[in-house]
Amino acid sequence: MTLKLYCFGESGNAYKAALPLELSGLEWEPIFVDFFNGEARSPDYIENVNGMAEVPVLIDGDIKLSQSGLIQIYIAEKSGKFGGEDADEKREVLRWILWDSSKLSGQIGMTRFLMNFLDPEKRPHEVIKFHQARLKVSYNVLNTHLTQRDWIVGRSVTNADFSCCSYLFYQEPFGFDRKDWPAIESWMDRIAALPGWKHPYDLMEPAFPRKK
Numbered sequence: 001m002t003l004k005l006y007c008f009g010e011s012g013n014a015y016k017a018a019l020p021l022e023l024s025g026l027e028w029e030p031i032f033v034d035f036f037n038g039e040a041r042s043p044d045y046i047e048n049v050n051g052m053a054e055v056p057v058l059i060d061g062d063i064k065l066s067q068s069g070l071i072q073i074y075i076a077e078k079s080g081k082f083g084g085e086d087a088d089e090k091r092e093v094l095r096w097i098l099w100d101s102s103k104l105s106g107q108i109g110m111t112r113f114l115m116n117f118l119d120p121e122k123r124p125h126e127v128i129k130f131h132q133a134r135l136k137v138s139y140n141v142l143n144t145h146l147t148q149r150d151w152i153v154g155r156s157v158t159n160a161d162f163s164c165c166s167y168l169f170y171q172e173p174f175g176f177d178r179k180d181w182p183a184i185e186s187w188m189d190r191i192a193a194l195p196g197w198k199h200p201y202d203l204m205e206p207a208f209p210r211k212k
């Protein structure tokens with residue numbers, strides 16, 4: 001049965017699920033959520049898709065999952081890929097997924113939204129600067145970790161990598177330039193060189209015309 005992912009191209013959180021789905025070889029299809037016109041907060045979506053009013057959501061028959069990290073764990077269980085090789089690695093993958101959600105993606109998602117998708121006259125410049133400063137600490141954590149290794153956990157790509165890289169592949173500015181972080185840049189090149197890798201806008205329909 002084809003798995004369905006409720007998503008939209010601009011969602012880095014959805015990309016965390018779409019990328020391992022694509023690379024695992026599981027059969028899946030994206031279902032576009034009209035996020036910027038409020039679909040994820042609509043009564044119908046909340047009642048029938050996700051009571052947390054968020055994207056992404058994965059449907060596999062009777063199973064319905066939200067939270068990108070949980071969806072990644074499900075994909076790993078179903079495909080046998082990207083979850084870590086043993087119990088130690090599985091725990092370590094989860095540790096990085098949780099770190100990413102609070103310290104990296106969670107803050108990038110907000111910063112990128114404020115800088116690109118909010119009406120220009122409503123953009124809170126002090127808040128943006130605050131988040132950008134905090135994010136530098138996170139970029140440094142990731143860059144330092146990757147200085148001596150190819151992948152965040154173990155000897156091959158895992159959901160920890162898919163989680164942490166998700167927002168970094170977007171072109172819309174949010175204060176990150178991969179050239180400032182050489183270990184992150186090489187790691188992103190390794191991810192983009194994985195057979196079958198696709199940019200988020202090539203995996204999921206974007207709401208806005210794609211920026212080059």
Ligand SMILES: N[C@@H](CCC(=O)N[C@@H](CS)C(=O)NCC(=O)O)C(=O)O
Pocket residue numbers: 010011012013014040053054055056066067068069101109
């Ligand atoms: N922790 C969640 C975060 C999901 C999330 O925040 N998704 C965004 C879209 S990228 C969203 O639906 N936001 C709803 C809102 O802020 O109202 C996950 O990892 O799936």
